[in-house]
Amino acid sequence: MTVLDSTPVALGDDVRIDGLTVAYGATTALRDAHIDIAAGTTTALVGESGSGKSTLALAASRLLPPDARITAGSVHVGDTDLAALRGRPLREARGSLAAYLAQDASVALNPVVRVGTQIAEVHRVRHGAGRREAAALAVQNLADVGISDPARVARCYPHELSGGMRQRTVIAIALAFRPRLLIADEPTTALDVTVQADILALVGRLQQQCGLTVLWITHDMSVVAEIADHVAVMYGGRIVEQGDVLSLFEDARHPYTQALLRCFQEGRTARPKQILTTITGSPPTGGVPDGCPFHPRCPKADDNRCRTVLPEPRPFGADRQAACHHLELPS
Numbered sequence: 001m002t003v004l005d006s007t008p009v010a011l012g013d014d015v016r017i018d019g020l021t022v023a024y025g026a027t028t029a030l031r032d033a034h035i036d037i038a039a040g041t042t043t044a045l046v047g048e049s050g051s052g053k054s055t056l057a058l059a060a061s062r063l064l065p066p067d068a069r070i071t072a073g074s075v076h077v078g079d080t081d082l083a084a085l086r087g088r089p090l091r092e093a094r095g096s097l098a099a100y101l102a103q104d105a106s107v108a109l110n111p112v113v114r115v116g117t118q119i120a121e122v123h124r125v126r127h128g129a130g131r132r133e134a135a136a137l138a139v140q141n142l143a144d145v146g147i148s149d150p151a152r153v154a155r156c157y158p159h160e161l162s163g164g165m166r167q168r169t170v171i172a173i174a175l176a177f178r179p180r181l182l183i184a185d186e187p188t189t190a191l192d193v194t195v196q197a198d199i200l201a202l203v204g205r206l207q208q209q210c211g212l213t214v215l216w217i218t219h220d221m222s223v224v225a226e227i228a229d230h231v232a233v234m235y236g237g238r239i240v241e242q243g244d245v246l247s248l249f250e251d252a253r254h255p256y257t258q259a260l261l262r263c264f265q266e267g268r269t270a271r272p273k274q275i276l277t278t279i280t281g282s283p284p285t286g287g288v289p290d291g292c293p294f295h296p297r298c299p300k301a302d303d304n305r306c307r308t309v310l311p312e313p314r315p316f317g318a319d320r321q322a323a324c325h326h327l328e329l330p331s
């Protein structure tokens, strides 16, 4: 029996992030984020460094550092609002309602405990499995994530594994929780491209098999194109555009999304030594400007509304929205 056989057919739940706002001390790093993720689908969250992606991911998995707090909003996984949980219900929800995959797998693993023991612990503590059953399930979990010779690997310590195997092990631990939502925070960034492709394929396969709902954080548009059903674009702590991935790639409406996609497309077709275009200016640091957060870098910015009035997200089409004063909507 595999862990996938031992779980309900569909693990994933509908997820609704609504008005989520997070502050580090007096600084608001994430403002009023809304994302709906249908059960069993993948939403990618993209944006430059410092745009607030990890803050959103950590808040949604209730793993924010002590100096951060959720100041408004909710994170519903099915009927449970993770943002409202405290104490024991919160401890129980971590991992099982929302599991978090970090960029660096080595920080997620205990260096002095064999990896099989770390996975077995989840089965014992969370699901009440006996010692022998938990150990057998741990080996099965390692097989499920594509590790050959899982019984041997279960006896290894993390430092004895390659980066790709460590990331697979962390995915095996996450799956052992049988989560409703998997939040992956750039889990392939530190891996070389072939291992990255393997991990993306693995998560895609696991998602199909157990209907997981996935929020995947990345700054890499090619990853978005490969895995996502829906994409949300962040800038300056806000979601500035979102929609289904095909329609957004074909017809981006926010000037920031348009610039990101231009850079991505140019990168794909670049000749050797060609100097690539970047988005002029830098993302905001230490607070966002008044008005639209993108206005200092935006070719469409005007002196009136863009510099003074924050644009609210406006819905259009079947599943799209964008927050720009210059949005030209189809009539």
Ligand SMILES: Nc1ncnc2c1ncn2[C@@H]1O[C@H](COP(=O)(O)OP(=O)(O)OP(=O)(O)O)[C@@H](O)[C@H]1O
Pocket: 024, 029, 047, 048, 049, 050, 051, 052, 053, 054, 055, 056, 065, 067, 219, 285, 286
């Ligand atoms: N522990 C912290 N204390 C204070 N400010 C923080 C902390 N962590 C992040 N920030 C700030 O919050 C903002 C959003 O950071 P965040 O890490 O969420 O962005 P990101 O888009 O995930 O960036 P990256 O891709 O580099 O991880 C940034 O301005 C950052 O400086």
